[in-house]
Amino acid sequence: MADTTQAETAETVESGKPAKPSKDEKRAKRLAHQITAFATSHGGSAEGQLAHIGRGTVRIALVGANGEWGTLVAPTRESARRAAEIAGLTLQNDFDGDLAAKVRTGRYEWTRMAGIQLGGPSND
Helix, strand or coil: CCCCCHHHHHHHHHHCCCCCCCHHHHHHHHHHHHHHHHHHHCCCCEEEEEEEEECCEEEEEEEECCCCEEEEEECCHHHHHHHHHHHCCEEECCCCCHHHHHCCCCHHHHHHHCHHHHCCCCCC
16 A cells, blocks of 8 residues: 555655655545455455535445445545545445445344334343
8 A cells, every 4th residue: 555645746756755644644544444454354345435424524334245334434525535545445426226235234233223112132
């Protein structure tokens, strides 16, 4: 993962020293590492969708090739997009249709979603 931005490359050429990555770039690389690890452990690839969840934060919903799913939270939309770009994550516009159809849910999710109504496990 030796990706560099154009600004970093230009700065390196001008000063002769490698540019220090910005705070957002560090966050994006950390998130990209997590996305790559998720994809690797869930079938080798993943798709995702970005959604604003409040106060500037963005949820990265991930769906692995095997149907397993998970989420990550990014502090900004730009860092979420950059992380997806670094990790090679295919982003979908919405979490419905084809992407939602790929999600595989198990007994745990069903009992948690309807646990109170159907006598499933409690939330404690």
